[in-house]
Amino acid sequence: MRKPLTLKAALGAFLALVFSTVAVAQENSPAQSFAQDYTPVKTRIGDIRSLLDGDTIENDVFNANFLNAVPPAQFRGFTRQMREQHGPVEKVEIEQLLSPHAARLRIVFRDSIASGLIDVEPAPPHFVAGLRITGFQSRGGSLTETSSQIAALPGQQGLLIKRLNGDAETLVELNADDRFSIASTFKLYILAELDKSVRSGERKWTDVVALGPKSHPSGISQDWPDASPVTLHTLATLMISRSDNSATDTLIRVIGQEKLADIVRATGHRQPDWISPMLMTRQSSALKMPQHRAARESFETSGASARADLLRQKDSELKLSDIDPVRLTSKPGYIDTIGWFASPADIVNLLDWIRLNASPETRAILAINPGIDPAIAGLHSYLGYKGGSEAGVMSMNFLIKSRSGDDYAVSSHWNNSADPLNEARFVALMTRVVNLLATR
Template sequence: MRLLQSFALLLLACSAVTLPHSASAQTEAVISEQLSARADDVLSLLQGEEIEDEVFDENFRNAVPPAQFRALTGQVRAQQGQALAILSITPRNANSAIIKISFEKSIGTINLDLESTAPHRVSGLLLTGFEAAGGSLDDVLAAIDALPGRQGLLIQPLDGAAGSPPIAALDPDGRYAIASAFKLYILAELDRAVRAGERNWSDVVQLGPKSHPSGISQNWPDRSPVTLHTLATLMISISDNSATDTLIRIIGQDQLAAIVKAAGHHKPAELRPFLMTRQASALKMPVHAERRAGFLAAGPAERQKLLTEFDSALALDSLDSRILTNRPNFIDQLEWFATPVDMVSLLAYLNHNASAETRAILAINPGIGPDAASKWNYLGYKGGSEPGVLSFNFLLRSKAGKSYAVSVNWNNADQSLLESELLALTTRLVNLLAQQ
């Protein structure tokens, strides 16, 4: 996702019906001569040809100088392989289109805008996402299974009777670190409390304790007044850790333990005590080695006492960002753990119980590119990532009205993971599911 953000210029993403690049059939949207020519130019650029001065208008070249553009396209080739061919051009008008390009490892979706007058140079280019190449669910599952480390996956239809067979599964009962995907449990409890009349989305609380990024609220004034709705939105849409830790403090351990159990976790003690993000990260630091050893040796009740005892020592200034962002660090011990079955059970709980407001919060950040997301009538998402850990979780409703829960997990205790690789495969998986 970071690569796509670096590559992108500001454009509005649109969904459209795919047209064959070589189509001669009459359609309402006609591929103009300039769109066809400039799409070919984009393919050449992605293949490494140095024709930026001919293809891009002056504003584009000022925003993204040719040397910078070549560096970015070099990163794309390093991750996705060589660009091979244009698969489709979907015109929005004579000077704007969505194009799909096949790479050796994936299919890329690009929004293309041209000048309105000749020579119709490219004025905007937005690479919105990749999906893995592969003709079937089995192909994509095999590619995920071949990744280094451990993979757990489950795709479960939610419309049938309980116990309906899954559509696809890889190690569904395996124990995986899920990183920020644990925040779905917090959202589920907030939703329950609001529906029960115990809380209101508009309730105002004080921000804190502060945690490390990701997010923005760590930069806000201490004890800022914020609503529960704002905290939940930040927590789910941008995985804001300070918002998350504030909600853990407000909700409390007993209520969080209850929702973990109610949502069907096979071993609720795995998530008790429910660690704050700051606590989990601080306990991984060398300076807290003695505290960490005591915490890991204790049972759930004793762990809660230990957290209360030394929580004040687990301060943000004890965190070493080099350790947080470099290699996997205690991901099999100091994390939030669940199986793919647990995650699908949580998504099914939300599907059955969640209010319209909670569903709207889940849908803010789709996790995948807009073209893939547009294939669904509803797409709720929460992911999780840290070195060695990726977890992608979707609550889906198709255009035909079918509902699904999808959980894709990848752990590797020995090396950091290439997020774009699993994201491309997961996007392909979700696209294939939309066709069922």
């Protein structure tokens, strides 16, 4: 279950950070030769470096249109996240002049190299009118080194990277059999069961059902009219690409908890009771609220069958209106006992099941949101992704086919029941993993 929409979520799980305004650099202009004594864009390169370092000089660098579109406080938040994700800036340089007032930039961070575009006004003092970061590539490192950096994060970490085809090979293993809270990654099990039922002829992607029960964001369908008619394909697409909780809870209702328990076993989860019964997102969040303490404590201490009985009895009391988004997002809450749980090995088994069995429609749904910079995802022939996050929990999982034809599954998890997580740092490390797999 993803937490209510944050800046990171709004940017697509923190893909490439983008800063753009009305004035946009001339991306499609061919390189030209300019008089070297008149290149106003060069006068602002040092300022861009200072801004990326955190200097508060936005009002002296950007024009009014830029500042209206990206206020200084917001810009500083973006640059702070970039430093957290990619390390400190080492160098900013012009890679290619597009005009006297526009250029492609090369920005070297400790862990990554970014590409960018800049426009400046022709008239002095040549305020910056447009600045855009277009993508990141990882610098150096290895899978082993990256795994060590993940292991050094505070809390509990897990990672499994396997080559699936040919002579299957484990490339990296870190606490691969340990139990983790996986947040919205559990939605992969729903996708797998839906795919299975469509392939068997039990259902069709075009089947129409009523939307509901409603849940809280993330997602968009919570704002649609109650009982809106929607196809199973639409629900699955929203559930995976937008981590839509209302779409997810609708599919749980339509499919049923028994069928979902079956797919958990069929896809190789070695402790199915960890994720049985499969909670609706509304139920999970409501159980964490103080008014449901008695139900929560009973749920925490019961076996799978008793938990299922409790949910049937208490479902009508676990109301959407009871959920306090601030309480959900301010600090980790009951992440060790309420939610959905699996090991990296369990999720790799699930991804491999999808690789071997899923329909083209399911694989296409899984590839809509890559979870990382699309430029890095595009280094592979195919990249499917599902992740999840809530306070104290991050999970990022990839099904990859490299351009050389190798199939990989990557499952990574980070839990910390005491403190919020540096999500940008985790995304950066997993982006590096995907980038390194492209070079094998």
